[in-house]
Amino acid sequence: MTAHEYDVVIVGAGGAGMRAALESSQRASTAVLTKLYPTRSHTGAAQGGMSAALSNVEDDNAEWHTFDTIKGGDYLVDQDAAEIMCREAIDAVLDLEKMGLPFNRTEDGHIDQRRFGGHTRNHGEAAVRRACYAADRTGHMILQTLYQQCVKQEVEFFNEFYVLDLILDADATKARKGADVSVVGVVAYELSTGAIHTFRAKSVIFATGGAGKVFKTTSNAHTLTGDGMALALRRGLPLEDMEFFQFHPTGLAGLGILLSEAARGEGAILRNSTGERFMERYAPTIKDLAPRDMVARAMANEVREGRGCGPHKDYVLLDLTHLEPAHIDAKLPDITEFARTYLGIEPYYEPVPVFPTAHYAMGGIPTTVRGEVLRNNTDVVKGLFAAGECACVSVHGANRLGTNSLLDINVFGRRAGIAAAEYAATAEAPPMPADAADAVTTQVATMRATVGGAGTERVADIRKALQETMDRDVQVFRTNASLTDAKKKIAALRERYASIAIHDRGERFNTDLLEAIELGFLLDLSDVVVAGALARKESRGGHYREDFPTRDDENFMRHTMAYARPNGIKLDYKPVVVTRYQPMERKY
Amino acid sequence: MTVTEDAPVGEIATLNVTIRIKRMNPEGTPARAPGESYWEEFHVEAHATDRVLDALHTIKWQEDGSLTFRRSCAHGVCGSDAMRINAKNRLACKALLKDLNPSRPITVEPIAGLPVVKDLVVDMEPFFASYREIMPFLVTTGHAPTRERLQSPEDRAKFDDTTKCILCAACTTACPVFWTDGQYFGPQAIVGAHRFIFDSRDEGQWDRLEILNDKAGVWKCRTAFNCTEACPRGIEVTKAISEVKRALTTGEF
């Protein structure tokens, strides 16, 4: 075992982690631990854009952006956080440009902007051009640019290090309200050697990204297994609003690969089997550019009512055929290539089969607007921060608007980086307990010992069954019956997980072992998603209960706070911060 | 994105393929010495729309969990899974089985020229070290403007192609000069430098060109075109390299 010490340890090198590192490494000794090479992080898959009211092509302002974010989030957004994000958006984009990000440009050389779902002029009048973009590779450019700046600043990375435990100086499940609980550090597993490392730090930032792999059909990478969220949960910390998962309308049918909303921003249209532009019925004003939850449900509904396309009538069509091929090549080159490569379809001439795909976790580790992690409704864990998709500030509420996540990771990644370094400047790190690595050492040894042992279960089979359960029971439409069924099935899968056997006993590059550990994270998080969804007897944003089809502000305009306790998930609630926007009906 | 094992759109034929994988376990197996490399064949039932990555997953998840490879996004944007497939560098997640003459065994090997760590995993550090050496970041002098730096669409277009690079190393490890010459940066580093040299906002061109003019640099390229063929992002690598060569001789960008 090797022991390390830093002022700040950042877990994750996606957009949020690297944006934080750029700040904290200027102010404090900083290490970035990441299970992937930084440039492999899934921020690189983001396509369509990053929003900011720059007003480069149309009149716009941060207040309109704030309103859209809150309304898009179906009023579960903490309004103070949304105000900050939309105000700081402008500098966040300009900072990236100054770092070298190659945005698309207007004729007069400014950053170009385009339309995206739910972003409107003057509180809903019409769609507005707010998304700054680089073709359909905006996330790629953000990830590359931030990595380039990290190279320039000589940020210290520990690549292919899997963080498997979070060390606090007190048991968060027992700490009284108001008592001090501080971070001590993390325990990591080095993939190339199998060695275990402890990292003691005054501040730790979790920036571990999403958890899309709890579902089968998803736009998320194989590696998005919600590690940071699950580790926090296991250490007694709450997760907020996990029942809110975004299903993106336009995944390639059957595959889940994303086709950005930018396609519709550039004029593409959704059609059913009769050729009808069905979104006109569901959102008369902004039609195909309504927020994602509404479009995804509309699509699922078209299919359910028999107006789906294809031999099984199980998808709808995204029609780009009326757009100029040159325009498609300039603005949407990658996603049209996905259609060609994976479905053999030429989008110039043929509409593309699409269906909703699990895309984004609105919920996550609850934080303040400075990125500090909450251990209950009011107390923070001293020195522990979270940012990006693994965190819940909450700026996305019940449904995230497109382009607001690339914004979130930059604004709150930066804030967490600054706050972590500032805290480290004043704090003393508690000592690393002598037995800090024991839990991970035992976990890894136990997993290795299953090789050739009595276990009969395969990791891949359990994972597949879990993902299929989640797709069937916890997707766009949910009911008490489907969720109860999911709960039972997950409990059964947990039992099977106890008797898995892996194949690879090796110390070096044992991905077999890590997939087994990641499955443990997925099981834990699925439980939280289902528990929150069962208890939330209303429909709001991405969470739609057919047995409770309307929003119920009286009882449910509040955040879910879920805790893992020995006898299951315990739910509590936290008030939503309202500054100036009273809830109203969400019509588009 | 993610796998789904069921047929995607419409009815899809299944395909029986043989995958021959070049393997190496640094710790050895009951049958093999540590570090010994050997070929192993697997038979996989696949859908016609499946990619090589799906077949590797089927093997790992159903037959042999010790089969080791990197992967993440599974749709050609993260650069994790460059491999030598039927003797050509490709991303396993973008190579469809049906396009690989599946009636014959499909061979899968690690990319060449970097030390093999285990099975299809190589040590990428030498590759990233070359990338870091060419100053892969915007260099500017003077005060930063309050708003964005302006750039015309025409100027933006000059380096568009090389911004697409995902650092997968398919180009560099397809280059015969890189295989034989331990000093050469390889094509990716030149692509990485091109992306900044031709960016109208950048002021570090001369430092970068000097690095590339060096003995490890751009003049080692013998225009074999392997890199351009290997690039899964369709970057015209050889063209970028010749633009850098031209900039060095003419001083014009």
Ligand SMILES: Cc1cc2nc3c(=O)[nH]c(=O)nc-3n(C[C@H](O)[C@H](O)[C@H](O)COP(=O)(O)OP(=O)(O)OC[C@H]3O[C@@H](n4cnc5c(N)ncnc54)[C@H](O)[C@@H]3O)c2cc1C
């Ligand atoms: C296909 C796609 C398109 C998208 N398009 C857009 C868009 O156009 N606009 C927009 O705003 N949003 C978009 N999003 C959403 C947005 O891209 C993500 O929410 C955002 O990039 C997440 O960034 P992150 O830094 O939080 O996480 P990630 O970029 O996923 O990074 C997570 C990091 O954590 C590390 N990590 C994870 N677990 C561990 C562990 N146990 N130990 C150590 N390290 C660990 C990983 O190595 C990685 O470096 C898109 C998402 C997808 C999937």
Ligand code: FES
């Ligand atoms: S897995 Fe990301 S490029 Fe293939």
